[in-house]
Amino acid sequence: MRGHNRGVDTTGRAIEAVWRIEAPKIIATLTRLVGDVGLAEELTQDALVVALERWPADGVPANPAGWLTSTAKHRAVDALRRRGAYAAKLAEIGRDQVEAVDDEDEWAQRLDGRIEDDLLRLIFMACHPQLTTETRVALTLRLLGGLSTAEIARALLISEATAGQRISRGKKTLAAIGVLGEVETKERLPSVLEVTYLIFNEGYAATAGDDWMRPALGAEALRLGRVLVGLLPAEPEVHGLVALMELQASRTRARTAPDGAPVLLPDQDRRLWDRLLIRRGLAALERAQELGGAFGPYVLQAAIAACHARAATADETDWPEIAAIYQVLASVSPSPVVTLNQAVAVGMAEGPAAGLALLDGVTLDGYALLPAVRGDLLARLGRHDEARAAFRLAAELTRNGAEREIFLSRASAGAGADL
Amino acid sequence: MRYLVLLKAAQPATPPPGELMAGIMQLGEEATKAGVLLDTAGLAPSVAGARVGVAGGRLSVTDGPFAEAKEMISYALYDVRSKEEAVEWTSRFITLHHDLWEGWEGEAEVLRVFGPEDFGPDGTPQL
Numbered sequence: 001m002r003g004h005n006r007g008v009d010t011t012g013r014a015i016e017a018v019w020r021i022e023a024p025k026i027i028a029t030l031t032r033l034v035g036d037v038g039l040a041e042e043l044t045q046d047a048l049v050v051a052l053e054r055w056p057a058d059g060v061p062a063n064p065a066g067w068l069t070s071t072a073k074h075r076a077v078d079a080l081r082r083r084g085a086y087a088a089k090l091a092e093i094g095r096d097q098v099e100a101v102d103d104e105d106e107w108a109q110r111l112d113g114r115i116e117d118d119l120l121r122l123i124f125m126a127c128h129p130q131l132t133t134e135t136r137v138a139l140t141l142r143l144l145g146g147l148s149t150a151e152i153a154r155a156l157l158i159s160e161a162t163a164g165q166r167i168s169r170g171k172k173t174l175a176a177i178g179v180l181g182e183v184e185t186k187e188r189l190p191s192v193l194e195v196t197y198l199i200f201n202e203g204y205a206a207t208a209g210d211d212w213m214r215p216a217l218g219a220e221a222l223r224l225g226r227v228l229v230g231l232l233p234a235e236p237e238v239h240g241l242v243a244l245m246e247l248q249a250s251r252t253r254a255r256t257a258p259d260g261a262p263v264l265l266p267d268q269d270r271r272l273w274d275r276l277l278i279r280r281g282l283a284a285l286e287r288a289q290e291l292g293g294a295f296g297p298y299v300l301q302a303a304i305a306a307c308h309a310r311a312a313t314a315d316e317t318d319w320p321e322i323a324a325i326y327q328v329l330a331s332v333s334p335s336p337v338v339t340l341n342q343a344v345a346v347g348m349a350e351g352p353a354a355g356l357a358l359l360d361g362v363t364l365d366g367y368a369l370l371p372a373v374r375g376d377l378l379a380r381l382g383r384h385d386e387a388r389a390a391f392r393l394a395a396e397l398t399r400n401g402a403e404r405e406i407f408l409s410r411a412s413a414g415a416g417a418d419l
Numbered sequence: 420m421r422y423l424v425l426l427k428a429a430q431p432a433t434p435p436p437g438e439l440m441a442g443i444m445q446l447g448e449e450a451t452k453a454g455v456l457l458d459t460a461g462l463a464p465s466v467a468g469a470r471v472g473v474a475g476g477r478l479s480v481t482d483g484p485f486a487e488a489k490e491m492i493s494y495a496l497y498d499v500r501s502k503e504e505a506v507e508w509t510s511r512f513i514t515l516h517h518d519l520w521e522g523w524e525g526e527a528e529v530l531r532v533f534g535p536e537d538f539g540p541d542g543t544p545q546l
Contacts, residue, residue, distance in 0.1 A: 016501075017506070017507045226451075274535040276496075277535065
């Protein structure tokens, strides 16, 4: 059925596409087989190399995914045989019959039914608490996203050597840990969600001049989130995270001005918001809320993002609702940044004095948005001298040129100016 | 990147086999769980639809069916990393039809849809 008349380059790209679709599942299955994530990943890479050698000459097989999977599995069996560990492994996965040793196909089939468990375990391993956060990000991109070391380096703005080190150290740590037993979802889930959202934000923070691999991180995180929803459909926070990412991604087109300057939420042209992503985000939030229970930080943040998504214009924003959700968020996961955002919402809902009161005692070293928000609230209260001082501080602190421009212009605004 | 896949086919007179329908459901579930299938649905025969256009400077509305060898059968919207990935999912879909429905002939168009990430700062699409 498959066409055999594709050029070598086209076939190469086709192979890579199949590989990227299948690699996480193959690595996940092989990890249980060989008991080592690093080895499982190498064996999966080997299968890719074989495909790249054979398919351009022999044609793409009728079932390319099955071909890659069985090639990788056979390699795993060979690797285990060389180590003399094959019989022990068979026993471990519930086969006590020695004659089954040669029945690789049947064995391979027996493994297939557990792919979702395997995939989930792989995700939890990549985000293992014994790894540093940086390593978790790199390993997740490698094992679940199928990104090469070079792509990871470009995406994270680090050198290829650094990326390679993080990955190989991470694999070593995981090899020492071995294969996880029954996954304790509730305990491990926060790390997985954190890593996914970190990857999303790396992509979201990318600016116009950046390598395209950086914004691609946002898409990668969103895809991973959607995969997680399929694996853990009963976890409200997974739906919450996906909702949050879909809703934030919906604003991508509106958040940069033609000159590359960032456009803040109230100033965005909402017609440029992506309706499909908004619809998906709102649906994901609804599923999270239907699941019930006490809402976690992702569901709450998604609920805030949904308030913005539902407002056709900035003026229609339901600030009292947003301020109320922030109050819950501040108790569920208190942080100075949450308080800062709460102050903005309260400043809109109840007026600048109430917002400013919330900022009393908040410290965020080196964080430009704190003095900027304070400056805005002070200006609205008519306390212009203090406002200008706050904006001067914000301009000193920011590392973003476009932001500095905005803060400086507000720092030099006249006393009577409409700030 | 988003791709819209439009399936056009000349359907055999026989009803689609149950196996095919089960296969399509399974493939759809797989693509959803892989995080790449955003939306999909079947399309009713064109007799249920209409065509709106401009002819001779006037708005014209023509009721279906449209006299074409192949009818539009379904659409799917994917969010994938490359055109090749969209082509791969589509190949699986087409292969299912070929393998499970005797006499089936059809083709799918894999069309790039501009998503929010495809627009440069000046608002023009970037390919």
